[in-house]
Amino acid sequence: MASLLPHPPILRSLPSSFTAPIKPVKSSTFAINHPPKKPQIHLPQLSSLCEKGLLREAFALVTQFQSESDLPLAPEIYGELLQGCIYDRALPQGQQIHARILKFGSLFHRNEYMKTKLLIFYAKCGCLVVAEEMFRQQCRPNVFSWAAMIGLRCQLGLDEEALVGFVEMLEAACLPDNFVIPNALKACSSLQCIGFGRGIHGYALKMGFGSCVYVLSSLVDFYGKCTILGDAWKVFEEMPERNVITWNAMLVGNAHNGLNLEVLELFHHMRIEGIQPTRVSISCLLSSSANLEALAEGKQGHAVAILMGLELDNILGSSLINFYCKAGLIEDAECLFNRMADRDVVIWNLLVSGYVQDGQIGHALTTCSQMIQENFKFDSVTLTSIISAAAISNDLSLGKVAHSYCIRNNLDSDLAIASSIVDLYGTFGRVDNARRVFDLITDSRDLVMWNTMISAYAHNGLSSEGLNLFYQMQLESVHPNVISWNSLILGFLRNSQVDEALAMFAEMQNNGVHPNIITWTSLIHGLAENGYGREAINLYFQMQTAGIRPNPTSIVGLLLACTNLSSLHNGRMIHGYITRHRLVLSPYIATSLIDMYSKCGSIDLAANVFRMVSHKTLTVYNVLISGYALHGKAKEALTLYDDMCERRITPDGFTFTGLLSACAHAGAFAEGIRILTVMVSVHDQTPQKEHYGCLAALLARHGRIKQVFGALSATSIALDAYTLTSLLTLCKENRDIEFSEDLSGHILDLEPDNVSNYVALANLYARSGRWKEASHVRMLMKQGGMKTNPGCSWIQTGGETHVFTAADQSHPQFADIARALLCLDKQMKNIGCSSSIDKLGQTHVNQGSLCH
């Protein structure tokens, strides 16, 4: 135990250095007055008490000696007592000794050794002003005094001053020893003074510290903290001797540079070498395991801590709680939290952010109020968690409360807080508010801050504003990283500037920035959303060539591309990837798969996927129900509804839209009315526009025009796309194309911004084979800046289903498809099958029904 404590050199060299300075005139007087036969304190005994921190006992021993003898205390005694106070950082006791030295110690305080010892004492106790004064009074400061001053400045975070001290020490021709060098290196790494640190490295080797484990360990630490890991490794590997602290420095360096995997490997290696880890090693392991969500490794770290009998202090506790939160094991984190006796604000914050990351916003806020009850004050970390909770839970008022709290408590200049506030307003579409907060931070904007603002613009499709900021940040010497580029690309995609997005994608690579999974995935999503499904799928192949594997989000983007292309072939390919790589069929992926299959024409495959999902959420049910609706399968949709009720899943508005729409498509009149009744009386839900729309369609299919108008006027619901579609369907059934055109003009006047109206109109024209009119509507949409592609029909050619944008005359197969559609329409009419063309959704062409 004791050997772990650094032994100050003063103590080691005590006998000679102690007697030396007081030899001249006055020391001889002592010798004459107090001959050696008189009783003395047993010095080793006193020294051992002081070393063990048994200050009280040490004082008792001295007091006893004084009462037994009228002799004044020898300077060694004061020295030992002071040393005890240094170990214990016992300021009041040390001050008493200082007072005694001044009062009784005759001229001891002029003794250089005693002066240095006192200086060290004040320095170790953090008394900057006193220490500086004493330092000034020393006529020729020695290595120990310099070391004390430099160490004190380091401890107080006065890194510049520490380095100034180091330089002054050299100028005073006092040679730094192996105690000063680590402190100087520490100051260098805090200031990121790489050149200075390298200089010290050279100096240390020249001075013969090339095998001193203290100096070399701190060099490993310095290089690691300055992100020069190569040099850290070099020092580490060339060291003649390494101890656990060297290993820890290596662990910390890797963790500092985000090399979490390397941390796990190093820890493993260290154990193989038989090095017993310390709490530092374990904290580091836990932090990296948390970042990697490496469950087994983190748990092993916990086990090692328990086996070593480590006390659960706040540092170890926080590492553990952080690990369990990041691993998603919030209950384990709670359990540790409850076991901790002396929780500090870090521990509280960890639980709060753990809940936020887990989406348990309610629990996070409850924990915050408990914090206040236990007299903790929110700090900037608590507030960032609360602000991101507000963004996640779509609670702008909570965000505003948090923002005003920050302003009132002067936390709003904190960079992390400011960034999260910018993000908050960005998510809510309040770009101007976001910009105002961003502009308040003028001089110290970091990369994250710039990226957050660029992302706020991107999120809202303000691509040119984002680009301006991207240039401005570089003018202010902040170098963009992959996140900056990704946000820029996203902004273009959100604004439908596909070419610009692709140009930026090329540009980032020209600038030596490698696209990551998020770059690829944003592009895949963006291309699919903008109708470039084919290009999105090509990008997927490029991404694989670049050695990047798709993750769930990329998969969903790809499925979206397949859906928009109505490409069953590609959809099955992606499904194959999921199966081959044994990706979990999460509700997120399953929803997209089901949607893809049902929209690509295969409701059976959609239902197969549904059966395989182990965790069936409301969304999973809804997507299959609307798939059944699209395919006119009311019976199956209603069975699914019964099934979800049995599983105690509460239906929402989307569920009923799907159910009603399924009934409308299938012409299931009685079932439709029943479902509406269930919606209102059992589930207490008020029907919305889209529900009435479905109902109108259902009535229309039964020729009950009067009832449609009756229902509409009874609800005072404004005409919307769904209702419009039904009315237009009615017109078409009655061959009343004139009225339908009247209606169209009227509705476009009423709701010039409603995309759905245009889509419905374009669909109507497309289905009637009136491509010119459909094209006109599409042009109107383009002028209005609307993105949806209307007038889609599906055509099965060979093994593949294509989506056909009716009015898109640029489609390479335009002529063929138009001809096929007309042919189909005619065929169906011949067999008295007009209903399949009248469906609300897109015309669905069953496999093989198409004549070429």
Add this chain to the structure above:
DNA sequence: ATAGGGTTAG
């Protein structure tokens, strides 16, 4: 000489 928490992109 080494050690814990918060902010940005799909």
